Amino acid sequence: MKQTMAQTLALDQTSPTTVGGEFDFAYRLDTALWVFDIDHARILNANAAACELWAAKDEEELRAREFASTMSTSVSNRLRQYQTDFSNSDQKFTELWTLYPNGVPNSVMVIFKRFVLPDQRMAMLCEAVGNSVEQADNVRSAEALLHTDVLISLFNRSGPSLYLNPAARNAFLGNTVDLSDLFENQQDCQRILRQVDQTGEMRLVTKLRTAHGVRWFDLTVKNCLDAATGDPALLLTCIDVSELKEARDTARHLADRDQLTNLYNRSFLQSHLAWLEERHAAEGCAIVFFDVDRFKQINDRYGHEAGDAVLRNIAIRARAVLNPEDMIARLGGDEFVVVIEGKDSTADIEDRIDRIRRAIAKPMVYDQTRFDVTVSVGVARYGDDTDSFSDVLRQADIALYVSKQGGRNKVTVFDVEMGDAVAARDRLEIELKEAVAQNQFVLYFQPRLNIESREIVGVEGLVRWNHPTRGIVMPNDFIPVCEETGLIDDLGRIVLEQGCKQAIEWHKAGRRLNVSLNVSPRQFSDPQFLDTLRAIASQDGFPSGQIELEITENVLIGDDQLIAEKLKAITAMGYGVAIDDFGTGYSNLAYISRFPLTCIKIDRSFIQQLPETGPLVQLILTLGEQIGACVVSEGVETVEQLNWLNDRACAEAQGYLITRPMPASELSEFIKEFPESEVAQALAG
Ligand code: C2E
Ligand code: MG
Ligand code: MG
Numbered sequence: 001m002k003q004t005m006a007q008t009l010a011l012d013q014t015s016p017t018t019v020g021g022e023f024d025f026a027y028r029l030d031t032a033l034w035v036f037d038i039d040h041a042r043i044l045n046a047n048a049a050a051c052e053l054w055a056a057k058d059e060e061e062l063r064a065r066e067f068a069s070t071m072s073t074s075v076s077n078r079l080r081q082y083q084t085d086f087s088n089s090d091q092k093f094t095e096l097w098t099l100y101p102n103g104v105p106n107s108v109m110v111i112f113k114r115f116v117l118p119d120q121r122m123a124m125l126c127e128a129v130g131n132s133v134e135q136a137d138n139v140r141s142a143e144a145l146l147h148t149d150v151l152i153s154l155f156n157r158s159g160p161s162l163y164l165n166p167a168a169r170n171a172f173l174g175n176t177v178d179l180s181d182l183f184e185n186q187q188d189c190q191r192i193l194r195q196v197d198q199t200g201e202m203r204l205v206t207k208l209r210t211a212h213g214v215r216w217f218d219l220t221v222k223n224c225l226d227a228a229t230g231d232p233a234l235l236l237t238c239i240d241v242s243e244l245k246e247a248r249d250t251a252r253h254l255a256d257r258d259q260l261t262n263l264y265n266r267s268f269l270q271s272h273l274a275w276l277e278e279r280h281a282a283e284g285c286a287i288v289f290f291d292v293d294r295f296k297q298i299n300d301r302y303g304h305e306a307g308d309a310v311l312r313n314i315a316i317r318a319r320a321v322l323n324p325e326d327m328i329a330r331l332g333g334d335e336f337v338v339v340i341e342g343k344d345s346t347a348d349i350e351d352r353i354d355r356i357r358r359a360i361a362k363p364m365v366y367d368q369t370r371f372d373v374t375v376s377v378g379v380a381r382y383g384d385d386t387d388s389f390s391d392v393l394r395q396a397d398i399a400l401y402v403s404k405q406g407g408r409n410k411v412t413v414f415d416v417e418m419g420d421a422v423a424a425r426d427r428l429e430i431e432l433k434e435a436v437a438q439n440q441f442v443l444y445f446q447p448r449l450n451i452e453s454r455e456i457v458g459v460e461g462l463v464r465w466n467h468p469t470r471g472i473v474m475p476n477d478f479i480p481v482c483e484e485t486g487l488i489d490d491l492g493r494i495v496l497e498q499g500c501k502q503a504i505e506w507h508k509a510g511r512r513l514n515v516s517l518n519v520s521p522r523q524f525s526d527p528q529f530l531d532t533l534r535a536i537a538s539q540d541g542f543p544s545g546q547i548e549l550e551i552t553e554n555v556l557i558g559d560d561q562l563i564a565e566k567l568k569a570i571t572a573m574g575y576g577v578a579i580d581d582f583g584t585g586y587s588n589l590a591y592i593s594r595f596p597l598t599c600i601k602i603d604r605s606f607i608q609q610l611p612e613t614g615p616l617v618q619l620i621l622t623l624g625e626q627i628g629a630c631v632v633s634e635g636v637e638t639v640e641q642l643n644w645l646n647d648r649a650c651a652e653a654q655g656y657l658i659t660r661p662m663p664a665s666e667l668s669e670f671i672k673e674f675p676e677s678e679v680a681q682a683l684a685g
Contacts, residue, residue: 032128055101086114151238261315264329284342292334301558317359374409444661458514492523544574604635
């Protein structure tokens with residue numbers, strides 16, 4: 001027995017661990033000394049002290065022991081590492097190891113040194129050393145455990161805690177806790193246990209319940225054995241990362257959100273759509289685009305703060321009526337997008353859109369001003385002729401565009417023919433530019449009848465586009481595009497010039513006819529507008545007081561003072577100002593008296609619903625009388641309507657009953673023959 005030990009040691013002449021010729025030397029040492037074969041996880045030699053340490057009867061019994069089956073992977077990996085380190089250089093390692101002689105734990109400080117076996121394999125000479133090192137290091141490690149802010153704890157595999165360092169004790173409230181009680185999210189706890197079973201270790205950022213409330217921790221859990229009992233245990237290291245996580249979450253929130261509305265922003269939308277595509281969850285998803293009708297007017301008239309308030313309100317209302325899983329983002333400006341995932345039916349999607357529109361349509365009040373907001377909507381679904389979200393977005397955009405073109409406050413679901421419609425619209429825009437450049441426009445005139453005197457006293461100039469191939473095109477088919485593109489400024493000037501030229505001609509010919517001309521809101525706010533009017537008014541023969549500009553009610557909303565000054569300047573030049581389509585706009589009658597208005601034109605929808613709308617029409621008649629404005633009823637189509645108006649002393653009537661709009665050349669004839677017409681006769685009778 002002694003021989004073996006001495007022989008083994010003596011054989012390695014080159015090793016610095018060689019004890020030398022005295023065979024009994026190692027065996028007689030009180031220090032436990034053994035040679036460990038790393039490859040086979042067996043002890044090859046051991047002195048008496050080592051046998052005692054390992055609780056073995058003798059060296060032979062110890063040599064027969066097999067360590068592989070009880071050795072954890074981390075220990076065997078560590079030993080392999082030592083083997084490599086010893087091969088590379090002459091090193092020694094001093095460590096506190098817990099040995100398990102016959103399953104009973106025993107912590108000892110061990111020095112490991114290189115040891116080359118006769119067959120040239122690298123083994124390890126192990127020496128259990130005295131207490132001085134052990135004590136110092138034990139004290140240090142105990143101190144470190146006491147003072148660290150890291151929560152270190154040991155749990156029995158079945159749940160209860162075995163050891164908590166002071167930081168963990170303070171945080172976890174108490175000397176013993178159960179593992180699962182720590183977790184805010186029990187699924188995380190189960191996940192950790194499963195993973196640790198499989199790989200021995202897991203790291204996770206999760207929420208733990210602490211004395212300071214629920215906080216975020218960077219948690220590492222390792223499989224180990226309880227040094228006191230040798231039972232399977234879990235070592236937990238927890239670092240509080242709440243502040244870090246909050247800072248990161250805030251940063252992410254800022255990057256993903258639209259600052260004004262707190263909805264998601266464009267960049268988040270894009271990553272969300274990419275994520276849906278990656279997960280193969282894009283099929284059937286609906287993209288709902290919506291955009292606030294006439295948002296620019298709100299901004300221009302009431303200022304950006306009002307505009308912002310409206311957008312915030314829309315965001316809150318839309319979010320509130322959507323399902324939690326629906327995603328809504330603001331793309332910028334007044335454009336919003338909702339992503340509804342594919343499992344929902346068309347009816348579900350329609351319902352969602354309906355809810356959004358109804359929520360937004362409820363009046364909004366900002367700074368004592370009431371806003372009635374509507375939105376135009378475009379919808380497209382993934383999979384209908386598309387295989388990428390960028391296609392679906394484009395389709396939804398086209399559908400939205402079609403809603404706008406169709407008069408706003410509408411929902412349009414994309415279909416392929418719309419692509420053609422958009423191309424047609426682009427063509428129209430090009431043609432219109434050409435038409436403006438070449439002045440392909442003519443004015444038709446619709447007479448205004450003085451009901452009492454039964455005379456034609458005025459005409460409204462209504463523009464027509466004399467299209468080179470299509471013939472006469474009506475204003476509703478091109479005015480909106482002109483408004484949108486800004487072509488209206490040029491077209492408006494053409495109409496004013498042409499209308500006034502005609503008025504001057506009639507005036508010179510001795511015909512007294514009031515001529516009214518339509519002015520679009522955009523044209524009214526054009527900075528050049530007053531100059532154009534001034535130039536026209538300075539022409540020779542300009543019939544001052546006989547040309548009226550028709551504006552709609554919404555032109556009068558905004559900065560009162562500015563508008564009043566503009567209107568004053570216009571009337572000072574000799575133009576009259578009529579309110580067109582009266583009753584369809586912002587229905588605030590108070591403004592009427594603030595502006596110098598010469599005429600009110602009652603919208604034809606009220607006239608056509610007479611006598612039901614009688615009280616309202618009567619009210620407008622009274623209002624006109626009070627402010628000294630002439631009242632014209634538009635859209636008079638029947639003798640009954642005309643008689644009703646006649647009975648209430650409405651000044652003028654305009655409508656198909658009298659005649660449709662006609663070219664200037666036909667007007668003289670019409671006026672001459674009118675007294676003989678059935679309408680004139682009916683009035684006379
Ligand atoms: P508006 O200014 O309210 O003009 C009256 C419209 O009602 C005209 O349509 C006229 O033909 C139509 N109308 C007249 N009597 C009756 C009737 O008894 N029944 C019905 N159902 N309709 C009647 P039009 O000429 O198609 O013009 C439509 C609109 O286009 C005009 O409405 C006006 O807003 C705009 N518009 C026309 N010319 C111009 C223009 O030179 N500049 C601008 N900015 N807009 C114009
Ligand atoms: Mg008009
Ligand atoms: Mg009108």
